[in-house]
Amino acid sequence: MFVLAKLLAFLTQPLAWVVALLALGLLLQQRWRRTGTTLLWSALAVLLLQGWAPLPDALLRRLEVQYPAPVDIDLSRYAGVIVLGGATESSYVWQGHTQPALNDAAERLTAALPLLQRAPQLKLLYTGGEGELIFKGLTEAERARRFYDSMGVPAQRLILESASRTTYENAVLSAAVPGVDKTRPWLLLTSAWHMPRSMATFEKAGWNVTPWPADYRTGQATPWTQYGLADGAARWHTALHEYLGLWVYRLTGRA
Numbered sequence: 001m002f003v004l005a006k007l008l009a010f011l012t013q014p015l016a017w018v019v020a021l022l023a024l025g026l027l028l029q030q031r032w033r034r035t036g037t038t039l040l041w042s043a044l045a046v047l048l049l050q051g052w053a054p055l056p057d058a059l060l061r062r063l064e065v066q067y068p069a070p071v072d073i074d075l076s077r078y079a080g081v082i083v084l085g086g087a088t089e090s091s092y093v094w095q096g097h098t099q100p101a102l103n104d105a106a107e108r109l110t111a112a113l114p115l116l117q118r119a120p121q122l123k124l125l126y127t128g129g130e131g132e133l134i135f136k137g138l139t140e141a142e143r144a145r146r147f148y149d150s151m152g153v154p155a156q157r158l159i160l161e162s163a164s165r166t167t168y169e170n171a172v173l174s175a176a177v178p179g180v181d182k183t184r185p186w187l188l189l190t191s192a193w194h195m196p197r198s199m200a201t202f203e204k205a206g207w208n209v210t211p212w213p214a215d216y217r218t219g220q221a222t223p224w225t226q227y228g229l230a231d232g233a234a235r236w237h238t239a240l241h242e243y244l245g246l247w248v249y250r251l252t253g254r255a
Contacts, residue, residue, distance in 0.1 A: 012240035014050045014233050018043050053226035056235035061218040063242060064192040067199060067211035075119035077185055080159070081112050081212065084170055084190040084198060085128020088144065091137030100147040104215075105191055109147055111214035112189055116153060122187075124153065125180065127161040127170040139163075167198055167245070168254045171205035182207045191215035193238060197246045200255035 010016060025039030049055070087108035088094075089101035102109060116122055126148075128140030141162035148158060159180065164173045175182045185208050190198045192213035202209045217235065249255035 012237055012244055014046060014236045014240075018047045021046065047229070050236050051227050051229040051232035053228065053232055053235065054222045054224060056232060056239045057218045057222040057226075059239035059243065060193050060235065063194075063196055063239075064213070064216055064218055067192070067195040067213055069213055070210060073210070075115065075122065078119070078122060078210070079181065079184040079186055080123030080125055081115050081187040081189050082125045082127065082170075082174060082202075082207075082209070083108055083112050083144070084167070084188075084194070085126070085140035085144070085164070086191070086194075087215075088140055088147070091130070091139075091143070094138055094143055094146075100143070100150055102147070107214040108190055109144060111212070113151060113153070115187065115189075115212070116157065123157055123159055124148070125159040125161065125174060125177070125186070127164050127174045129161075129163045129165050129169075167194075167201050168249065170198075171202045171207060175205060175207065184208060185210065187212040189214060191217075193217055193242055197242065197249055197255055200246070201249060204253075204255055 021039050021043035025036045025043060028036035028039065030036075085108075087102055087105045089103050093101045112124055116124060126141050126144040128144065130137070130139050139162040141160040145155075145158060145160055149155070159177060161170075161174045161177050164170045174180060182205070188195075188198060188202055188207075188209040189212045192215060195211050195213050199209065199211055217238065246255065
């Protein structure tokens with residue numbers, strides 16, 4: 001399932017579609033010139049269109065608005081906050097220096113810090129294993145431990161689950177950690193666009209969770225003039241990957 005997830009992640013990258021259309025168009029140019037030319041123009045259209053931010057933002061916004069952040073929440077009744085992996089750079093980036101290396105989902109890590117300050121009884125359960133297919137190094141849980149240690153979070157407040165590689169495994173393997181009671185109230189902290197799949201998966205696994213979204217990628221509206229090829233490709237990939245993941249999880253009974 002993990003290998004399949006990696007393959008699907010590749011297929012949800014619009015740049016991969018551009019390369020495929022270009023390659024197919026060039027191959028067909030000799031025998032079916034009109035078809036080949038159409039594919040080449042299609043590749044250019046896909047490349048240019050993916051940079052227009054309002055389109056992928058509309059898809060992401062539909063995910064992000066489903067679970068708004070709680071207002072006036074009583075943190076004293078919660079056992080802890082579950083932080084899902086995906087906020088750190090790959091393991092090899094952490095080698096050779098002591099500074100934590102976070103990626104563009106860093107708020108998954110940092111948003112937990114004010115919660116720990118406000119409620120001294122909260123535990124922080126970080127769930128994330130090794131997300132690479134080939135390169136093996138520090139697990140995400142170990143990278144998170146180093147980050148929280150640098151932020152002054154006491155080790156006794158941390159609970160680390162270091163074997164999971166998918167959202168489904170996050171939910172199932174976290175419940176098996178000694179001392180963790182999934183029937184008690186927990187805050188679930190992940191990216192807002194990832195929250196629908198996360199909530200459905202954790203609730204399906206029997207967790208008593210309240211959403212605590214972070215890492216928003218959209219606002220109430222995106223300016224029509226917002227354009228950027230690299231950023232647009234990344235937003236399309238995030239949106240398509242999440243919708244596909246949610247569909248697969250529902251189809252397989254995991255959410």
